[in-house]
Amino acid sequence: MLVIFGLVFFGLFMVSTASVVQSYEATGSNNFYLIRQAIFAVVGLALFLIVQKIDYHYWRRYARNFLILSLVLGVFVLIPGIGLELGGAHRWLVLGPVTVQVTEVIKLATVLFLAHWFEKIADRINDFKKGFLPFLGILAGIGLLVMLEPDLGTMVVIAFIALSMYLVSGVSILQVVALVTIGLSSVWGLIQAAPYRLQRFQVFLDPSQDPLGVGYHINQALLAVGSGGVFGLGFGNSRQKYNYLPQVSSDSIFAVIAEELGFVGSLGLVLVFFWLILRGIEIARLAPDRFGRLLATGIVAWVGFQTVVNVSAIIGLFPMTGVPLPLISSGGSALVVTLVAVGVLVNISRQTKRRSHNEGFASWWWHWRTRRPATRRRERASQEDA
Numbered sequence: 001m002l003v004i005f006g007l008v009f010f011g012l013f014m015v016s017t018a019s020v021v022q023s024y025e026a027t028g029s030n031n032f033y034l035i036r037q038a039i040f041a042v043v044g045l046a047l048f049l050i051v052q053k054i055d056y057h058y059w060r061r062y063a064r065n066f067l068i069l070s071l072v073l074g075v076f077v078l079i080p081g082i083g084l085e086l087g088g089a090h091r092w093l094v095l096g097p098v099t100v101q102v103t104e105v106i107k108l109a110t111v112l113f114l115a116h117w118f119e120k121i122a123d124r125i126n127d128f129k130k131g132f133l134p135f136l137g138i139l140a141g142i143g144l145l146v147m148l149e150p151d152l153g154t155m156v157v158i159a160f161i162a163l164s165m166y167l168v169s170g171v172s173i174l175q176v177v178a179l180v181t182i183g184l185s186s187v188w189g190l191i192q193a194a195p196y197r198l199q200r201f202q203v204f205l206d207p208s209q210d211p212l213g214v215g216y217h218i219n220q221a222l223l224a225v226g227s228g229g230v231f232g233l234g235f236g237n238s239r240q241k242y243n244y245l246p247q248v249s250s251d252s253i254f255a256v257i258a259e260e261l262g263f264v265g266s267l268g269l270v271l272v273f274f275w276l277i278l279r280g281i282e283i284a285r286l287a288p289d290r291f292g293r294l295l296a297t298g299i300v301a302w303v304g305f306q307t308v309v310n311v312s313a314i315i316g317l318f319p320m321t322g323v324p325l326p327l328i329s330s331g332g333s334a335l336v337v338t339l340v341a342v343g344v345l346v347n348i349s350r351q352t353k354r355r356s357h358n359e360g361f362a363s364w365w366w367h368w369r370t371r372r373p374a375t376r377r378r379e380r381a382s383q384e385d386a
Helices: 002-018 019-028 032-051 056-060 065-076 102-120 128-147 152-168 173-193 197-206 216-228 251-283 291-315 330-351 361-385
Strands: 083-086 089-095 098-101
Touching: 002 019, 002 102, 002 251, 002 330, 019 032, 019 251, 032 197, 032 330, 056 065, 056 102, 056 330, 065 089, 065 128, 065 330, 065 361, 089 102, 098 102, 098 330, 102 152, 102 291, 102 330, 128 173, 152 173, 152 291, 216 251, 216 291, 216 361, 251 291, 251 330, 291 330
Parallel strands: none
Antiparallel strands: 083 089, 089 098
16 A cells, blocks of 8 residues: 555656646646645545445446446447547546546456456356356457547557456466467557557657657657756756657656666666556455455456556657656546556455465575474474384
8 A cells, every 4th residue: 555655646746747848738737637636646545545445345236337337437438518628539528627538447447347248257257158158249349439539559558458357267278379360360450540659650660760750759758867867857857858859748657757866766766566467466365265366366456567668668669659658647546546446456455365485485484484493393302203
């Protein structure tokens, strides 16, 4: 919980420095985006504290209704006058003064529903007609709605979450291979179907291609990362935030972190996320039941995969997808929904099985160190008695 709070407050600090120019040009105030993000952080942390107290089994009964509601909201996003269109994408639902990115809600709803559904069909999970085909149909329906917005990055994240939960549910490796093959073929088809996606992929293969056009974003991100050096330019001293780096406080915020805090600071942040993911995997492993294990797996896959994709895209190891950095990037919907999801994970952690004295490397090492001399003495005494 302390790590989660720390990441949220660190994100506010980075949003404050990354968005200052963008905020002033848009509103005349240096702190407009910071204040807005801080409000969402307060709401998100309040919900986090509430949710982590609620027994995670409570969400099982509403999982299907929550998924249906999120998909209905996804349809509303596509309706002119209700959904907000920016840059040719319909991803936001206007609710008075607040805009909600519905795909973030769909992520959480998908995790809850699949955890409940996989638990329900546990004895039929390897059945082709009752397990594989229905799962493929559910995933295809969600993916189709997300792609109508369109949002390939979110669709890939949802697909990875679903695949991770499917694998942990105990399905045969043959079905996993088939699903991965279908998924990769579908993503490649979607990339080829849209010229701008194909151009992004080509730029990923060769970042020097069209540096002032489709390759502008990755080149500016690499400039930010490279100019940070080992220790960075110092907090608040980013140059790329002066209208050089696109989406500077949201999808590209890791580039500002690398520029201002350097290799040391950005590596420290990556290690914190790495620890958080390992902790989440341990929670999933020790969950008291199948539903908790699947639910924890989905949440960890969500946070972990988004972190890997965002960081990798900024340093040129993954195509630019528009996936935010969890708990750090500017964006109220993503922050609030992610905090709710992590709150569920914390509640599962509260109910995990008590670890035996030899579980985990550190515990095993301590047990070996403390018990080994006594064991030797007992063995020696037994031999002398014999």
